[in-house]
Amino acid sequence: MITPADTPRSLVADAARPQLPPASLAPSRRQAAQLDAADPLGPLRAQFQISDPDTIYLDGNSLGRLPAATPLFLADIVNDGWGKGLVRSWDHWIDWASRIGDRLATQVLGARPGEVALSDSTSVNLYKLAVAALDARPGRGTVVFDAQDFPTDRYILQGLAEQRGLTARQVHSPMDAPLGLDRLGAALDDDVALVVLSLVHYRSGALLDMAAVNELARAHGALVLWDLSHGVGSVPIDLSGTGSDLAVGCTYKYLNGGPGSPAFLYVRRELQTTLRQPVWGWYGQRDQFHFGDAYQPVDGVERFLAGTPPVLSMAAVEPALDVIEQAGVHRIRDKALALGDFAVQLADAWLAEHGVRLASPRGPEQRGSHISLAHPEAWRVCRALAAEAGVVCDYRGPDRLRIGMPPLYTRFTEVWDAMDRLRDVLADRSYERYSHALTRVT
Numbered sequence: 519m520i521t522p523a524d525t526p527r528s529l530v531a532d533a534a535r536p537q538l539p540p541a542s543l544a545p546s547r548r549q550a551a552q553l554d555a556a557d558p559l560g561p562l563r564a565q566f567q568i569s570d571p572d573t574i575y576l577d578g579n580s581l582g583r584l585p586a587a588t589p590l591f592l593a594d595i596v597n598d599g600w601g602k603g604l605v606r607s608w609d610h611w612i613d614w615a616s617r618i619g620d621r622l623a624t625q626v627l628g629a630r631p632g633e634v635a636l637s638d639s640t641s642v643n644l645y646k647l648a649v650a651a652l653d654a655r656p657g658r659g660t661v662v663f664d665a666q667d668f669p670t671d672r673y674i675l676q677g678l679a680e681q682r683g684l685t686a687r688q689v690h691s692p693m694d695a696p697l698g699l700d701r702l703g704a705a706l707d708d709d710v711a712l713v714v715l716s717l718v719h720y721r722s723g724a725l726l727d728m729a730a731v732n733e734l735a736r737a738h739g740a741l742v743l744w745d746l747s748h749g750v751g752s753v754p755i756d757l758s759g760t761g762s763d764l765a766v767g768c769t770y771k772y773l774n775g776g777p778g779s780p781a782f783l784y785v786r787r788e789l790q791t792t793l794r795q796p797v798w799g800w801y802g803q804r805d806q807f808h809f810g811d812a813y814q815p816v817d818g819v820e821r822f823l824a825g826t827p828p829v830l831s832m833a834a835v836e837p838a839l840d841v842i843e844q845a846g847v848h849r850i851r852d853k854a855l856a857l858g859d860f861a862v863q864l865a866d867a868w869l870a871e872h873g874v875r876l877a878s879p880r881g882p883e884q885r886g887s888h889i890s891l892a893h894p895e896a897w898r899v900c901r902a903l904a905a906e907a908g909v910v911c912d913y914r915g916p917d918r919l920r921i922g923m924p925p926l927y928t929r930f931t932e933v934w935d936a937m938d939r940l941r942d943v944l945a946d947r948s949y950e951r952y953s954h955a956l957t958r959v960t
């Protein structure tokens with residue numbers, strides 16, 4: 519329900535703003551259109567390539583849309599940078615990992631220049647920083663993580679625990695709600711070297727309080743490594759202000775960097791020289807092109823780099839950041855709150871009677887920019903939506919339909935139409951025509 523207290527300021531400021539009906543009544547499509555018309559971010563949708571206007575794309579939390587400027591931007595780098603410049607272009611490519619990292623740091627991560635670099639994948643960065651953190655806490659033998667966290671995070675920590683003879687201690691967050699601080703606190707003691715958590719939970723969308731978690735872990739002498747993948751570009755992040763030490767995250771979700779765009783890593787400046795990562799590659803080496811005999815890492819954040827970055831994929835992050843900077847993270851958040859509330863209102867009014875339950879925190883402040891809906895037939899419903907209703911969202915086990923609403927390009931009318939079509943699919947049972955078998959990618 520949208521109430522004055524939790525409605526974003528920018529969306530109530532306008533006196534002509536439509537009053538939404540009580541929660542049990544669904545807002546009308548006309549009201550959705552009015553919300554779109556009053557949306558300060560509405561014009562930014564034109565900065566994305568929408569090649570099929572009939573498709574409602576609610577999966578930008580998995581792969582963000584293509585910014586309209588990206589193809590030409592990349593074509594220039596291919597033709598001029600690579601085609602003409604050839605190896606000479608490395609003169610300027612060489613510092614892109616940290617230059618674009620600085621942009622990320624200051625525009626979306628609340629970090630200082632020199633604390634963020636683009637590099638590798640989120641999985642690999644998580645491994646590098648986890649090892650660095652464990653080495654910085656000698657004598658401690660436990661790593662704490664969420665048994666419900668995104669698989670790659672869990673696998674990497676399980677692997678590390680096995681390789682190094684550590685205890686992998688899993689905390690169990692509720693499926694549909696944030697991990698409670700009491701539950702986390704109960705898992706902490708003076709053997710814990712490292713805590714790894716996701717800011718926004720990939721399944722439920724639950725959002726954690728970074729400052730509170732950092733403080734709790736610090737009180738036990740443990741470092742926290744944040745996975746920001748589902749939060750970055752969608753929720754305001756203040757790595758400095760929350761006293762965060764380490765973080766990693768994707769650039770292809772809400773940051774719209776494109777499939778396989780390199781991830782980022784963050785290491786608080788004060789920690790950089792005391793941390794060592796396990797991959798001693800030449801991109802972390804002091805005087806890289808002196809080709810020295812011994813590995814001697816640079817002092818800055820570049821010491822966490824390993825090898826040659828994927829320049830084209832890295833470049834694609836720039837036009838994507840242009841759009842985010844125009845919007846501003848706080849306006850993005852304002853709209854995310856409103857979109858999420860709007861979707862929940864429709865789900866409550868229309869879908870509950872078809873056996874759908876909200877599987878995300880109810881308070882919009884406790885979520886990122888997606889919601890999950892639980893239904894026993896979620897997988898087949900997801901397939902029917904894509905095949906018959908032009909609605910692309912995704913499925914996450916055991917029975918969740920994930921509805922992503924990236925504020926930069928998602929309209930209220932799209933959310934309304936998607937929920938309307940979801941209601942039809944459930945009412946007609948058209949999903950029964952689809953196989954229960956999961957496809958390779960869900």
Ligand SMILES: *Cc1c(COP(=O)(O)O)cnc(C)c1O
Nearest residue numbers: 639640641668716720745747748
């Ligand atoms: C998307 C996501 C990843 C992806 O990791 P890759 O190495 O890019 O495949 C990792 N962790 C979380 C929490 C994610 O949401």
